[in-house]
Amino acid sequence: MMKAFFPALLISISAISCSPVGDTISEEKPLDKQLVNTTENIDLKEGDVLVIWGKIDAGFLENDKVPVFQLHYNLSLDGKTVENQTIPMFSDKEHLINSSYEIQKEEEDENDQSEEQNANELTENAEETSGSPEETPEQIVKSDWIFEQEIIKIPIKKDGKYTLDYKAGSSDEKAESLFTKVSVILRKK
């Protein structure tokens, strides 16, 4: 038992350190929609690439329509803005990681198709999946979906301790849902 454990530990450590998504600089931080969110003291060197990841945890999605958010961010060094942009989050479903998807079971299904739907149910925890799960046309399928997606890569040209200020907004009604949680994860390559 113990013998098997150590190699497993070693493998997982090395797996984390040479992870294709890079090292995590700041853990998942839920976005406060009313406030500008700030991560300070991001230690970066020339040649590093700061990668902003978005994570969405959405419940009761209809036909997998994930609300699109606009991420406004400002990266600054010693109070001076290095980069300031507004970019969409979750506008496509490419290159998702840590995705977990589940179709909601309907308690009473009038069309007698619940069994078929349930058979479709899947849970993934894959490194990279592309494309959204299959859509069922002309019928509302409700699902819960959690995934992370790369939002932008920012190449760093100067050593220093950076500050990232960011906020996210959405014009989609679904974005206001209590079942939609958005957070930001910072990674470095």
Place this chain on the structure above:
Amino acid sequence: MKKAYLLFLVLFLMFSCKDDNPNGDIKESSEYESLVLGIPQAQIDSIRKSEEKKQVVLKKVSFKIDSANSVDLMLPISNYAKEYSFSGDINLTDPNSSAERSEDEIPASISIKNDFSDGDTAELIQIGKSSNPDIYPVSDIKEFNEIEKVLLETKNALLYVDDFGHKKMYYRQYNPANSSYYLYIADVPKYNDQKLQYAELFSIYKKAQNLLAFDKENQSQNLTWESVRPTLSTIELKNYEVYYKSLEKELKYFMKDNDSADIKKEHIQLYLYRDDDHSKHNFDQVTVLADSQYSGTFETMYFQSRLYQGFFKGIYEIDDPFKFIRKISDNSILMSATRKGYSSDDTSFYIISSIKTPKGRFYLISPTTENGNDVTALINTYFSKHLKI
């Protein structure tokens, strides 16, 4: 496998050691004590001293207990009293006793909150009538509650850490003039930072001590943010800082055209927006409203403005009265808005501040009190005057 046995052996030894010692010994050991306290006693003492040294700015609050009775309390300027109908987290009587209290023995409960309180249960005041000036003594509280460590005990006060690590306070006062007792019961929220928890505990203790200090009312006309700031609790200061820092960053980094930002909580709202038209024409509606002593409706404002569309639309009809009350500073004015009702009109007050920056013309609006001197108004005045970007 050997390692596993070793582990078992170590664990066994640890547990058996514990068994050898009677529980009391462990409790008395300094190691156990520091575990319960979370931070060293010396640090707690210095937090207590710095909270004790803080000045207070108090206001008198009259609170209606029921249709016939109201009670006067002295609260810090940043606090509110709110109706609350349950008892607190400290047992006043034996929880195992089945003796029921008669109806007139049940005290009235009031929840004390600030702009950032989460829920209504952290601070409660129970007020009731009794001919017994020693009712609910500290000794009862010690007997009927799980107390892990007493931090401070006097004839009328008990500050302690309970068996779940919660910092709690009990403070009793009795006023023979109206045969009333006042019990202040606090259960400090479990902030991540132990120092914050202690700062909050001692800040509440000070608040409780001043609850009936009617001779200490401040003249509220001359209040400024500079004078009120040092009197606020650490947690309030931290939170205000987060909100206004966020507004500063909105303005500095993100707001363009006619963008707006809205920070809205139960007791505080900060609405900041940029007026593109006013930016381009260097127009300042705060000065215009003040100079003209404006009194009309939202509709009859004779200049282009996003005031109604941006902020007031959700609350008022366009033909509701909107009136200038007074100038608070060069950049800030107090306005009133009135919602026409069938039986009575409902008037509320707002502070509007103008902020001119190289990024354009911004306005900050917050609901405030009739006198325009609650903490939000004081900070808005300061913020709009001193912001540098």
